[in-house]
Amino acid sequence: MNGVASPPSPAPSPWRAATIRAITPVTPRVKSFRFDPLDRPHRAGQHVDVRLTAPDGYQAQRSYSIASAPGDPAGLELMIEGLEAGEVSGFFDTVAEVGDDIELRGPVGTFTWGAQDGGPVLLIGGGSGVVPLLAMVRERALRAPEVPMLLIYSARKAAEAIARAELAARSRDETGFDLTLLLTREGATAGRRIDRVMIDTAIECLGMPRHAFVCGGNGFVGTVADLLVEAGVKPGVVRTERFGG
The missing domain is CATH 2.40.30.10 (Translation factors)
Structure with a gap:
């Protein structure tokens, strides 16, 4: 980590x-x-x-x-x-x-966000890498519901998506929080990975993020971090956490 x-x-x-x-x-x-x-x-x-x-x-x-x-x-x-x-x-x-x-x-750890840090906040997680981002989503709901936040979450299948029902409910009920769930092995998005189009769409919806957090496996994190910078997010804004070798 x-x-x-x-x-x-x-x-x-x-x-x-x-x-x-x-x-x-x-x-x-x-x-x-x-x-x-x-x-x-x-x-x-x-x-x-x-x-x-x-x-x-x-x-x-x-x-x-x-x-x-x-x-x-x-x-x-x-x-x-x-x-x-x-x-x-x-x-x-x-x-x-x-x-x-x-x-x-x-x-x-210093891979952290709190209400005092403000936003907009872009979160991108792969697999179990969504867990620390989930804590940020929950923190926002409790202490900073006015902060715009968007989560892109990539999981293999719907059944494997951690806290899927909770995140969907928050996206539906909490103003200013949006969820993009990408399923890579089933449904309409099977075979797709997070790409530049998805990043650009997220930034168009959220605005240029003040904070961007990326968490997942090494390859996932490296690819997504590069896409964020290519999309105009300043490198110093992007914070990453890596799992696995």
């Missing part, structure tokens, strides 16, 4: 035990895990480090973006995709239960 052209993060908080309070399916491969709030408030877009320790002392650690908006009374929410051979994600997918204590550290 990398931030690009970002100032260094402050030192993370110490590890602490956090109890799983609720587990809810989100998609066939993604589950929502709710924990008590962190010891210190987070900013939308940040992540936490998660550490598991086996009985023999072996440890595995991963970073997961926070899906919940800062101050969410329901607590901290992580959305974790079960991956084949994933040491940590596999535990959450098949072993973790409500009441389990998990070691967390954070919040961490």
Whole structure:
């Protein structure tokens, strides 16, 4: 998980035990895990480090973006995709239960947006890369509904689109928030990827963004960031977060 052209993060908080309070399916491969709030408030877009320790002392650690908006009374929410051979994600997918204590550290990261940052804000996510952007959408709804925001979300299939119903409802009901959902493996947009036409259309609808956030796999992020700059978005406006190798 990398931030690009970002100032260094402050030192993370110490590890602490956090109890799983609720587990809810989100998609066939993604589950929502709710924990008590962190010891210190987070900013939308940040992540936490998660550490598991086996009985023999072996440890595995991963970073997961926070899906919940800062101050969410329901607590901290992580959305974790079960991956084949994933040491940590596999535990959450098949072993973790409500009441389990998990070691967390954070919040961490400078890939962030808050109400005080204003807009317009353009968000572009691929797959599970939508999670930190979802936190920004939720933050806007709670604290800055006047800020124009548009999310382009690329997923393979409708069933795999994280928080699809919530995002569609927000786009329908919240003035100033718009959603473009691109399904790359089904429906009318099968085979299409985010392209310059889609970027230009988003900017025409939103206006030139004051902030642009891109999150997803390495190839996705690199391609989209280049398209944004080609469309006239200043490089310093584009913030990126990358998952995977």
